[in-house]
Amino acid sequence: MLSRNRHVAEDLVQTTCLRALERAAQYVAGTRMDLWLLSILHSTWLNEVRARRVRQGGGQTDGQMMLDGEYVAQTHVMAAQVIRRVDALPETQRETVYLAYVEGLSYRDVAEILQVPIATVMSRLATARLKLAEYPPLQAVPKTTEGDR
Known part of the structure; x- marks a missing residue:
């Protein structure tokens, strides 16, 4: 990540x-x-x-996250949208989000790894959540019928 x-x-x-x-x-x-x-x-x-x-x-x-194929599973499309949004965050926020939410580490552990105070971890996560909340809702891929192919 x-x-x-x-x-x-x-x-x-x-x-x-x-x-x-x-x-x-x-x-x-x-x-x-x-x-x-x-x-x-x-x-x-x-x-x-x-x-x-x-x-x-x-x-x-x-x-740059790239998606393969025209017909990608719905979860992959949603995940790609989330990844692009997280990738757009500043590096300090992105690495904090990754350690806390992807790796599932505690704030204390994240602070230790990044060598910052726990309050900084909390601030980065709060700022990242606010920035991510500014995006419109995730978009699902419209289902196609066999005739559309």
């Missing part, structure tokens, strides 16, 4: 795993490994975004 590009996401996961292995001594036994790994992933992503912007002179990150 962060990269919005499958290949970039795969590279990000590989880099995260490599860094986790390199820093295994820093992991505190008894703590949640998923949060530790997400923290590494987030730091790695931010570093990559900053480096890419420097290389490209402030350019945008890659990624």
